[in-house]
Amino acid sequence: MHNGKILIVDDDPFVREFLSEILSDKGSYEVDVAVDGLEGLEKIGRQDYDVVFTDLCMPRLNGFEFLREVKRLEPVLPVVVITGFSTIENAVNAMREGASDFIEKPFQVDKVVSLAERLVNQKRLLGGLTSKKRYRLSLETLNAQLFKTLQEISTLHTVSTELDNLYDNSDIYRRVVEMALKLLPVREALFGIIDGNRLKIKSSIGVPNFRDEIEFRGSYIERVVKSRTHLVVKPGEFNPVDNSRITSPILCIPININGETIGILNLSNKPDGSSFTDDEIHLALNFVQKVGLRLENNALYETVYSNLINTLKSLVAIIEARDPYTKQHSERVTLYSLEIAEMIGLSNEEKEVLKFGGYLHDIGKIGVRDTILLKPGRLTPEEMAEVRLHPLIGDRIVQPVQFLEKERELILYHHERIDGRGYPYGLKGEEIPFVVRILSVADAYDAMTSSRAYRPAKPHEVAIEEIKYGVNTQFDKEVVKAFLNTETGKGRKKKRKISVD
Ligand SMILES: [Fe+2]
Incomplete structure (x- = not known):
């Protein structure tokens, strides 16, 4: 005498065999199998089952379509979806579609057996909805079970989503x-x-x-x-x-x-x-x-991330080595940007973006010819146009790296101006992300206070006056105000090498 009849629908022969063995040996159920949703439906049409276990990814009729069809044909027949751990999202969706529960691979024998037992009982309770008295009782028991399962799965889902967002x-x-x-x-x-x-x-x-x-x-x-x-x-x-x-x-x-x-x-x-x-x-x-x-x-992300950072850093070092005048420009721009960010009270996340993006902002200069980049005199309009391509070139360099999305904005927009007269897009005011407006002030200050092939460095005071002059045309007012209050803005800091590790 068996405990009930179970149908397993899965295109993977190992899963079919393994679940069959567990359920017939440990749970004493009569087990039937189907290789996909269509065969599953055929069998359900011909025979009575107490519980169905189904895979979600199958040829011909996938698990979701199968589930919907079963619920239409046999609303009280419990269906359990089989899922990999990483696809818990699918399990949640399947529960919404009417699945009674889910089991994950690798299977835990006890869990599979106790789940089958619970659902077979549930099916029987539903089968006994004939007398009014039993109807109430059955419904209450079912409700309690359903509530508990739903509560567990939704909490697990909330917690999983929360965990996925913790990178530290x-x-x-x-x-x-x-x-x-x-x-x-x-x-x-x-x-x-x-x-x-x-x-x-x-x-x-x-x-x-x-x-x-x-x-x-x-x-x-x-x-x-x-x-x-x-x-x-x-x-x-x-x-x-x-x-x-x-x-x-x-x-x-x-x-x-x-x-x-x-x-x-x-x-x-x-x-x-x-x-x-x-x-x-x-x-x-x-x-x-x-x-x-x-x-x-x-851990994996950190390794990949730090390898990538080191590679990109070497690339920046190569660019700066070409031009002795801009040596460590990116490091200083990052330092000044972080000082401003600190003064304004930006979040750690935004500071991280500046920390790395500041370092990379001129990475596109690798695509500008040395003859132009190192030219001592004034640039011709054609040469100027080539220099102005560096934000776009930089953007293309880091584009394949998905997690540098925010940093890309610094690379692409750092020559935009508040009044819309910047390049490459002529963005205006708040169209320019705030972190970019910070970098833009830091970049300008360092450019002015460093010697260039065509001019000597400007004194701190002169640079500050020019930055003040550029408020609301080139620069953001709030950023400039914050910058003037930083140690660098007050002229108290000597230029120094920083580390952005
Ligand atoms: Fe630049």
């Missing part, structure tokens, strides 16, 4: 415990990074008396780190976090990157004092896996 590991360290508390019914969360045999606590909520650095040898933390799998630690065991005995169960989850445990997340103290359910553990593991992926991505 220190932000992740700080936020991870807050997010964990949103996700699970616990009062305490503690997150730490492994350093040899020690755990360095990076953030915590609700955990009393913990120490910042913990020696964890011989404790449950060591077991988690060595096995690289989670553990529910029972009350009574020694806790190195506060040097005492554990009073309520702790769910200790390792954060694994490239097969190595780099940290742990402890969750504990459920308000009802109970231990962790399979669903809660699954949700927490999902979340921690996402945290691990985010940290891994950040």
Whole structure:
């Protein structure tokens, strides 16, 4: 006697086989398979099933179309979508289309079996909607289950989106415990990074008396780190976090990157004092896996980013080496821009843009001929036109690098003027992004106070007068005002080399 009848729809034979095995062996279900949505629909038309598991990407009829059709034909037949972890967004959409739940690859046997059990029961409850009394009861149970599932998935989705926007590991360290508390019914969360045999606590909520650095040898933390799998630690065991005995169960989850445990997340103290359910553990593991992926991505991004920065920096150094007069011009422009940004109180994000974009703003000069760039006398109109191409050339150089979008604006617009008489587009006033208006003042000041092939450097006072004169024509009023209050603007700073690392 089997527990119910399940249909698995997937074009991947391994998934079909693996799920069939789990459900028939561990769950004692009768299992049928279909290779795509069309075959799935045919089978549903001919036979009664209790639950359907379906892939989303399939030939002929994809998972979403299949789901819609099933819901039309058999509104009460529960459908579970099979998804990869990275496509959780799809799972959310599928839930909106009427899917009952989702499972992720790699499959967790217990989760698959308990989900099938829950949904088969749900189908039976719905099947028993004949008597009025049972109708009410069934509906209430279903509503409660549905509400819980929807709540979990929407919280996980919110948290995932939030994590995706954290590019700084220190932000992740700080936020991870807050997010964990949103996700699970616990009062305490503690997150730490492994350093040899020690755990360095990076953030915590609700955990009393913990120490910042913990020696964890011989404790449950060591077991988690060595096995690289989670553990529910029972009350009574020694806790190195506060040097005492554990009073309520702790769910200790390792954060694994490239097969190595780099940290742990402890969750504990459920308000009802109970231990962790399979669903809660699954949700927490999902979340921690996402945290691990985010940290891994950040590390990767940093490596790629710093390689790229170094390459572009060398390119700028090559350009500046061609012209002894503009040596370190970009570094100084960046320094002055940051001084202004600081004075105005720009966000860290905007300062980052200036920090790198300032360095790159003249990168397009690599495309201007030496004979023109180094010409001691006045430029002819044709030569001038060539020089004026450098913002466009620079823009083309960095265009393929997607994450330099804001920096590109500095490269492209740094010769625009407030009155619209600049180049290459003749943008006016607020059409020019604010960070660009900052760079434009810094650039002009450095150009005037540096010697050029065709003229000596102007004294600080003269440069300042010219900048004041350019307010509302060449320069932004607010930016100039801020610049005049910086150390450089006040003439208190000697020109110096800076580092933009
Ligand atoms: Fe320029």
